[in-house]
Structures are given as structure tokens and as C-alpha cells.
Amino acid sequence: xxxxxxxxxxxxxxxxxxxxxxxxxxxxxxxxxxxxxxxxxxxxxxxxxxxxxxxxxxxxxxxxxxxxxxxxxxxxxxxxxxxxxxxxxxxxxxxxxxxxxxxx
Amino acid sequence: xxxxxxxxxxxxxxxxxxxxxxxxxxxxxxxxxxxxxxxxxxxxxxxxxxxxxxxxxxxxxxxxxxxxxxxxxxxxxxxxxxxxxxxxxxxxxxxxxxxxxxxxxxxxxxxxxxxxxxxxxxxxxxxxxxxxxxxxxxxxxxxxxxxxxxxxxxxxxxxxxxxxxxxxxxxxxxxxxxxxxxxxxxxxxxxxxxxxxxxxxxxxxxxxxxxxxxxxxxxxxxxxxxxxxxxxxxxxxxxxxxxxxxxxxxxxxxxxxxxxxxxxxxxxxxxxxxxxxxxxxxxxxxxx
Numbered sequence: 001x002x003x004x005x006x007x008x009x010x011x012x013x014x015x016x017x018x019x020x021x022x023x024x025x026x027x028x029x030x031x032x033x034x035x036x037x038x039x040x041x042x043x044x045x046x047x048x049x050x051x052x053x054x055x056x057x058x059x060x061x062x063x064x065x066x067x068x069x070x071x072x073x074x075x076x077x078x079x080x081x082x083x084x085x086x087x088x089x090x091x092x093x094x095x096x097x098x099x100x101x102x103x104x
Numbered sequence: 105x106x107x108x109x110x111x112x113x114x115x116x117x118x119x120x121x122x123x124x125x126x127x128x129x130x131x132x133x134x135x136x137x138x139x140x141x142x143x144x145x146x147x148x149x150x151x152x153x154x155x156x157x158x159x160x161x162x163x164x165x166x167x168x169x170x171x172x173x174x175x176x177x178x179x180x181x182x183x184x185x186x187x188x189x190x191x192x193x194x195x196x197x198x199x200x201x202x203x204x205x206x207x208x209x210x211x212x213x214x215x216x217x218x219x220x221x222x223x224x225x226x227x228x229x230x231x232x233x234x235x236x237x238x239x240x241x242x243x244x245x246x247x248x249x250x251x252x253x254x255x256x257x258x259x260x261x262x263x264x265x266x267x268x269x270x271x272x273x274x275x276x277x278x279x280x281x282x283x284x285x286x287x288x289x290x291x292x293x294x295x296x297x298x299x300x301x302x303x304x305x306x307x308x309x310x311x312x313x314x315x316x317x318x319x320x321x322x323x324x325x326x327x328x329x330x331x332x333x334x335x336x337x338x339x340x341x342x343x344x345x346x347x348x349x350x351x352x353x354x355x356x357x358x359x360x361x362x363x364x365x366x367x368x369x370x371x372x373x374x375x376x377x378x379x380x381x382x383x384x385x386x387x388x389x390x391x392x
Binding site for chain 2: 025027030033056060064068069071073087088090093
């Protein structure tokens, strides 16, 4: 399941043990390709990480806080701290490996 | 709009044109990316003296003949600049500067070479305040100042687009005949950019021979994107893609031809390599 971030409210993401935030937008082609992959990973890694989606047009402050300068932009937060980031589209297996590096 | 094909050919010089023609003749669907006017390197040649059958052909005539040949083979050119390629294992996903995505089972890279070295800081900050795609990233810099470095007047529309979204655009054209714009928030400068530095999470400093500019993003719009930026796992040597004599690269299903594979930079060598690359790509697809 993907939790939708609204009003730039990152409270839940920062409180999570491991949070994966997908910054995207409606007008972004690569974001649309990444969306189903992100969906699948949220199912496969359920219980190991919490998945969030943030539309940059709706959440400009959140995007700014994490220095999102290009999308798609996937940010990994461990106990609220930024531990890794993926800018641009990425194949599923690579993204999965990136996340699993930080699961308990 | 067709966004999927058997083979994606990137580049409309002699190599890309030749590869597309051969691939279509062998019954494959092709997406050919480049300029409808073909590579400027063809039409700019005063004359080409060693192309068999066409002695001393002016570049403009060769370009016209190529266009005619493409038309008769019913090959359309997709006018989008590919900025990123992703190996999806079994297929390739290509991202255009228009923000459109394309898919192909095999890939032929024929992008040519444009002598340009990345600026210090460019590669490190790519995606973090350095961008090759105005359409993709402009909205993330809404209301802020940006810098644009471009090597061709073709990019001036992107500059206008950025000016509609951003507060200010510092424009650094690297070509002769500096343009002027109606929009007051575009400032055209003749500085020579030298370096890009990270200032903070939200700001970059573009250093030039005359000064420093603090901006949200530096857009670098070049006619050609370095091969190892397009597809990072590609093996390259001094800016050239490493290929064997079948034009195979180290990435499965990816072939390269023309100037990007190395010297000699000759039209007929590029066309010949395009033919080999297409035949190899067809063989690869048929073996799947």
C-alpha cells in the first residue's frame, strides 16, 4: 500500500523505521513508468518498509525540504534521516536491492 | 503515437539513417530519433569526395537523398532528444526530452560525437540541480532563478518555456549570433561557464570567467549527450563506445555505430557500420 502525502505532511514518513518516498508528478513520463513498480514493491516489502507517494505540485514544501530537483525522485528515510536517494527511473530489482540494504 | 518498436535507433546521421533503412528492410519496426532535418553534420559538409557513386556530393544533396530514401522506406523520424536509457532486462526504456517514454527490444546508438567535456561538478550534481531536460524539470524550479547553457539555437524555445515558469533565466549561449528575447526575465550573457558548485540543498553556483550566479538549477542543453550518461553501464573509451566488429557493445541488445564508436569520422564508414549494427540487432531479435 502506498500512503499519499498531503499538505507536505511528512510526520508519518519521518516516524517510520524505514520510509520510502516517491516524489512524482502527473506530467512526468518516467514517473508513470515507475508507479507500477513502486506499487509492487510496496506489496512485496510489506512490513519491512513503509511506502509514501508525494505529488510535487501538491507538496512543494516537502519536495523542497528534501531538495527534489528532478523527478522521479525516491528518497529513503531511516528513522527520519535521509540515507539514500534515487533520481530518475530505475528498474525494479535495482530499487528493491537499494531498499533491502536498509531493512532490518 | 507509436511508442514501442523492435529497434530504437538514436541519431539521424549516416549511421542512424543506414541502420534504420536496413532494419526496416529486414522486417523490423523502428523508432528513429533525431532531427527531421537529419544531423547538421551532413548538410554542413561542403562536399564529400569518397562516397561511392556520388563523387563530390555536396552535404545538402546527400541529406536530401537520405531524406528521400527514408520517405520511400516509410520511416518517420521522431523528433525527440533521448536523454536517458534504462536497461530493463529484455527491453530498453528510453526517456525523451519531451518527457515522453519509449520502449524497444533492441537499441542502436548512432548519436555521433560532439566535442564537449562535462563541466567540473556537472556529473556529480546531475539530478540534484543540474538537468539536461527543461521540459522534465522546469516545474520544480517554479518562481526561482535558473541558468541555461546551450550549444545550439534549437534550444531557445526551452529558454522561453523556462522563463514562463521561473523567476529569472540567465542564458549562456555557446554559439555565435547571440539571440535576444522579448521576455524581460531572460538575461543573455556572453560569459564562458567554467564550473558548477553545490551551494546548499536548494542552490547551485554557476561559475563563469566573469562571475558567479546562484541559481536553483543549471540546465545544460547539448545536441549530444555523452554515451555513458545516456546508458551508464556502457563501456566507453575516451568518449567512444567500445564495440566489436559486429557493432555489439557490452550491453546485451545494444549496438552502436558511426562516429560514436571512434575514428575515422567518415560518412561512408558510419553508413557501413549502421548496416552492420542493424543486421546484428535483427539477428539478436530473431534469436530471442
